[in-house]
Amino acid sequence: xxxxxxxxxxxxxxxxxxxxxxxxxxxxxxxxxxxxxxxxxxxxxxxxxxxxxxxxxxxxxxxxxxxxxxxxxxxxxxxxxxxxxxxxxxxxxxxxxxxxxxxxxxxxxxxxxxxxxxxxxxxxxxxxxxxxxxxxxxxxxxxxxxxxxxxxxxxxxxxxxxxxxxxxxxxxxxxxxxxxxxxxxxxxxxxxxxxxxxxxxxxxxxxxxxxxxxxxxxxxxxxxxxxxxxxxxxxxxxxxxxxxxxxxxxxxxxxxxxxxxxxxxxxxxxxxxxxxxxxxxxxxxxxxxxxxxxxxxxxxxxxxxxxxxxxxxxxxxxxxxxxxxxxxxxxxxxxxxxxxxxxxxxxxxxxxxxxxxxxxxxxxxxxxxxxxxxxxxxxxxxxxxxxxxxxxxxxxxxxxxxxxxxxxxxxxxxxxxxxxxxxxxxxxxxxxxxxxxxxxxxxxxxxxxxxxxxxxxxxxxxxxxxxxxxxxxxxxxxxxxxxxxxxxxxxxxxxxxxxxxxxxxxxxxxxxxxxxxxxxxxxxxxxxxxxxxxxxxxxxxxxxxxxxxxxxxxxxxxxxxxxxxxxxxxxxxxxxxxxxxxxxxxxxxxxxxxxxxxxxxxxxxxxxxxxxxxxxxxxxxxxxxxxxxxxxxxxxxxxxxxxxxxxxx
Numbered sequence: 001x002x003x004x005x006x007x008x009x010x011x012x013x014x015x016x017x018x019x020x021x022x023x024x025x026x027x028x029x030x031x032x033x034x035x036x037x038x039x040x041x042x043x044x045x046x047x048x049x050x051x052x053x054x055x056x057x058x059x060x061x062x063x064x065x066x067x068x069x070x071x072x073x074x075x076x077x078x079x080x081x082x083x084x085x086x087x088x089x090x091x092x093x094x095x096x097x098x099x100x101x102x103x104x105x106x107x108x109x110x111x112x113x114x115x116x117x118x119x120x121x122x123x124x125x126x127x128x129x130x131x132x133x134x135x136x137x138x139x140x141x142x143x144x145x146x147x148x149x150x151x152x153x154x155x156x157x158x159x160x161x162x163x164x165x166x167x168x169x170x171x172x173x174x175x176x177x178x179x180x181x182x183x184x185x186x187x188x189x190x191x192x193x194x195x196x197x198x199x200x201x202x203x204x205x206x207x208x209x210x211x212x213x214x215x216x217x218x219x220x221x222x223x224x225x226x227x228x229x230x231x232x233x234x235x236x237x238x239x240x241x242x243x244x245x246x247x248x249x250x251x252x253x254x255x256x257x258x259x260x261x262x263x264x265x266x267x268x269x270x271x272x273x274x275x276x277x278x279x280x281x282x283x284x285x286x287x288x289x290x291x292x293x294x295x296x297x298x299x300x301x302x303x304x305x306x307x308x309x310x311x312x313x314x315x316x317x318x319x320x321x322x323x324x325x326x327x328x329x330x331x332x333x334x335x336x337x338x339x340x341x342x343x344x345x346x347x348x349x350x351x352x353x354x355x356x357x358x359x360x361x362x363x364x365x366x367x368x369x370x371x372x373x374x375x376x377x378x379x380x381x382x383x384x385x386x387x388x389x390x391x392x393x394x395x396x397x398x399x400x401x402x403x404x405x406x407x408x409x410x411x412x413x414x415x416x417x418x419x420x421x422x423x424x425x426x427x428x429x430x431x432x433x434x435x436x437x438x439x440x441x442x443x444x445x446x447x448x449x450x451x452x453x454x455x456x457x458x459x460x461x462x463x464x465x466x467x468x469x470x471x472x473x474x475x476x477x478x479x480x481x482x483x484x485x486x487x488x489x490x491x492x493x494x495x496x497x498x499x500x501x502x503x504x505x506x507x508x509x510x511x512x513x514x515x516x517x518x519x520x521x522x523x524x525x526x527x528x529x530x531x532x533x534x535x536x537x538x539x540x541x542x543x544x545x546x547x548x549x550x551x552x553x554x555x556x557x558x559x560x561x562x563x564x565x566x567x568x569x570x571x572x573x574x575x576x577x578x579x580x581x582x583x584x585x586x587x588x589x590x591x592x593x594x595x596x597x598x599x600x601x602x603x604x605x606x607x608x609x610x611x612x613x614x615x616x617x618x619x620x621x622x623x624x625x626x627x628x629x630x631x632x633x634x635x636x637x638x639x640x641x642x643x644x645x646x647x648x649x
Contacts, residue, residue, distance in 0.1 A: 026103030028067055028145045033174060034218065041221035042075030042170035043068050046145065052161055054182040058246035062152045062161050069145040070138075074170060079138030081148045087129045088156040088247070098137040099145040106144070109135055156247050158254075158319070158374055160240035163214070166222050169231060173219040178238060180212040186243060188212060189255065191371045193237040201238075214238055226545050227627065228554040229618070233365050241373035247319070257372045261418050261425015264319065264357065268336070268420075271323045272344040278328045282348040292385045295349040296394055300405050303342050308332045309399040335379040338398040342381050353383035353396075358417040358430065362468075363559035366415040369427060380412055382419055382428070395431055402475040404511035409433070410465045410560070414616075435563040435613050437464035437510050442564075444538060447571045448644075452526035456519040456538060461505070466562055467513040474502045474513060486517065492538070496520040532576065532644040536568040536598075536608040544635035545628055552621040558591065561616035570606040572644055578606055579645035585637040590623070591615055591630045596637050606642055 028046050037044055046067040053061045068078045079098075085091040096109035115134045137146045165176040182188045184205065190212070192200055199216045222231055244253050252263030274282075285302060286295040307327065312318075312334040322337035324344040333341060339355045346353045359367050360378035367375040383394040397403045397412065408431050419426040444458040462470055473482050483500040490497070498518045505512035525534045581598040588594075592614040599607045612634065619627075 024105065026099075027105070028069065028099055028147070029103035030069060030071075030101045030143045030145070033069065037172040037174060037218060037220065038071060039220070040170070040223065041172040042072055043070050043078045043168075043172070045165055045171055045173045045176065047174070048165040048176040050161070050163060050178050052178070052180045052182075052240065054157070054160075054180070054186060054188075054242075056157075056183075056246075057186065057242070057244050057251065058155060058157055060154050060157055060160065062154065063150070065147075065149050067145060067147045068171075069143055071143045073142060076138050076142075078168075078171075079144070079146055080134065080136050081146065082132050082134040083150050083152075084130055084132045085152065086131065088154060090153045090155075091133060092151040092153055094133050094135075094150040095148070096135055096137055097147045098139060099147070100139075101143050103145070106139065107137070109137065157242050157245040158247050158252075160242055162240065163238040164232070164235050165216065166219065166231075166235045168222070169224040170221050172221040173216060176216045178212075178214040180240065182210050182212075184208055184210045189241045189243055189371075189373070191239045191241075191368065193239065194234060195236050195238070199236065223553065225548070225552065225554050227556055227558065227624075229365060229557040233557075234554045239368075239371065239373070241371065254372055254374070256425075257418060257427050258424035260372050260374070261357075261420050262423075264418075265420040265422065265424065267319055268321050268340060268355070271321050272340055272347065274324050274344045274348060275328050278345075279348045282345055286349045289349075292351050292383075293387060293392075293394065296346060296351050296383060296385075296396075297405050299342070299345045299349050299351070300396055303338070303345065303398060304401045304403075306331060307338060307341070308401070309338065310334055312337070335399050339379045339381045339396075342396060342398045346381075346383060351383055351385065353381050353394075354419050354421055356380050356382045356417040356419045356428070356430075358412050359415065360412050362410045364415065365557075365559075369416060376418065378412065380408070380417065380430075382417070402471070407431075407511050409468045409511075411468075413465070414559075433464050433561070434616065435561045438466045438560060438562040439463045440466045440540075440562065440564045442540065442566045444566065444568045445571060446534075446536060446538060446568060448525055448532070448534065448573060448576075450573045450575070452523055452532070454521040454524035456521060458515075458517050458519075458539060460515040460539075461512060462515065463510045463512045465560055467511055470502060470513040470515060471504070471511060474504060486515075490539070491541070492519075492521070494522055494524075527646070530646045531579065532572075532646070533641045534570060534572075534644060535639055535641050536570050536606070537566070537610060537638045537640075538568070540564060540566045540610060540612075541638040542612065542631065542634045544632045547628065548624060552624045555621050556619040556623045556627055558615060558617050558619070560614070562614050564610070564612045566608070566610040568608040568610075570608065570642060572604075572606075576644045576646055578642060580643040581606065582637075582640035582642070585633075585640075587633060589626065589630050590619070591627050594634050594637065596640070598640075598642065608642075610638075 033044050046069055049065040051063045070076060070079050081096055083091055083094055098106045100106050113135055116131060118131050163178045166173050180188060199214060202213045204211045216236060222235060224231060241254055243255050250267055253259040285298050289295040289298055310332050321340045322333050324341045327333040327337050327341040343353045343355060357376035358378050358380055359375050381396040381398055385392050385394055394406055395408050413431050413433050415430055416427050417430050419428050440462050442458060442460040444456060446454055446456045448454045473485055482502055486500050487497045498520055500517045503514050505514050525532050578600050584597045586595040594612050596610045601607050
């Protein structure tokens with residue numbers, strides 16, 4: 001003991017003080033972000049390091065290390081972190097932390113702070129085993145930095161992860177990498193989209209493994225430009241896909257559309273058998289129908305009146321349908337089940353049909369036809385047949401109780417679908433809807449009074465994709481809610497919507513919704529001395545677009561063709577006459593055509609006729625200047641005024 005004490009006596013006093021661990025070095029200080037990346041950015045992706053390890057045809061592991069600096073309140077949604085998982089995709093771990101502007105640790109995510117939430121249950125119209133683990137790491141003051149680590153072990157190799165580090169408007173990228181390890185025997189299929197120079201794949205091999213690596217650094221913030229494709233179509237992306245895959249013992253290949261469709265077809269083969277009573281009901285229903293189309297129409301009406309839609313995403317149930325007999329007894333199913341059930345009903349009616357997979361969504365970009373893979377989120381039905389002695393194809397949306405017979409609309413029209421046949425998949429086009437189908441025809445009467453007020457009545461007939469929104473309002477909202485929606489969306493300075501009504505027109509080749517309304521417009525055209533200035537285009541003005549700031553980054557995306565035809569009658573009180581009518585306007589461009597004309601009629605009214613046809617297409621970014629001028633000319637013409645002169649009494 002004395003020896004020990006004497007040893008301590010020989011040590012300097014400082015050596016006897018308790019040892020404290022050094023404070024951790026700062027991580028991700030905001031000052032380390034290059035100034036050029038902060039310009040126009042709400043967030044900066046400091047790191048996105050992802051590793052995909054394909055273990056076999058039925059198993060892969062995906063690890064993610066992601067660091068995002070939130071620069072301002074507009075980027076606060078990146079302060080919440082969420083990771084989905086399900087029965088086929090196990091979340092091994094999820095870790096997070098948040099740092100202040102100097103890079104000092106503010107908070108380490110605790111397990112108790114992670115919420116686990118399901119996306120649906122059998123009690124509603126959504127049956128799913130998909131869950132999300134979510135944590136809120138947002139801070140009251142910006143800037144701050146969120147770090148996230150997680151790992152997914154997937155038993156579903158139908159889908160390989162997609163690498164798109166820049167996930168939204170206003171996100172700059174400082175550093176990102178993707179590493180894929182895969183057995184050489186399996187082969188990796190991938191497609192590179194919008195990658196910057198020098199970011200293409202680097203492949204190496206070691207023994208029986210192939211390694212692919214991508215890296216990107218210092219990319220400026222994405223900016224959502226006018227009339228541009230969705231950001232998901234313009235951001236740098238690497239899409240991965242299997243050559244061979246396996247889901248719960250069901251093996252397949254995806255190197256061609258034929259083989260991918262074959263897997264889907266065989267997965268659902270034999271599930272289209274109906275109970276004898278249902279077959280007898282269909283046979284009685286169509287026994288006197290004159291042709292296959294009429295039989296199909298009766299079957300579709302039966303479907304809409306007796307079934308309802310639910311979403312089913314339970315393991316293999318995401319791709320394998322309920323049997324048709326189950327739908328016959330329960331009256332519900334998801335898109336696959338209802339399409340399969342309708343296929344069985346049509347077979348009982350003597351009408352062959354095929355289920356088709358499609359990427360659905362309003363004006364969604366078409367699939368990448370040159371990259372066979374699972375690019376679908378919906379199923380519809382296709383029935384090839386004859387019409388007037390010529391080949392025809394009937395398409396049916398089987399999940400809606402209100403959709404018009406044979407109509408696809410903006411949800412599934414104007415794109416490709418994968419037909420599932422006994423011979424495998426076949427890529428086919430869904431119905432195309434152009435300006436001839438997508439029409440808006442309006443007749444408006446505008447009545448001025450001597451004090452400057454006005455009233456108006458309007459009847460608008462919309463067809464095709466122009467009626468899609470209004471059909472939804474008609475079927476989903478009450479009349480009072482429809483009127484409120486119209487009131488909220490009319491671009492008029494001061495008005496009262498005194499009457500409003502929506503109604504479906506008689507069924508035709510293209511669905512039609514008729515809108516009627518009446519408006520009170522106090523102070524609409526106040527006299528200026530002896531003159532009154534009136535803009536007859538009350539409801540159909542197309543605004544100009546802002547001038548492009550800086551160089552245009554994306555192409556021009558015009559997803560819908562349409563035709564607008566307006567006829568306006570201007571009624572004015574006694575003692576007024578037209579002094580000046582705007583000159584006719586007419587021009588035609590690659591983007592569309594426009595014409596307007598004003599005429600003084602013998603009955604004392606002024607008639608204004610406007611016709612605007614917009615074209616559909618994708619054009620290079622150099623076309624934006626021309627499109628900007630096209631919209632500017634339309635905006636000027638739409639604001640033209642009729643000058644009325646008060647005559648001497």
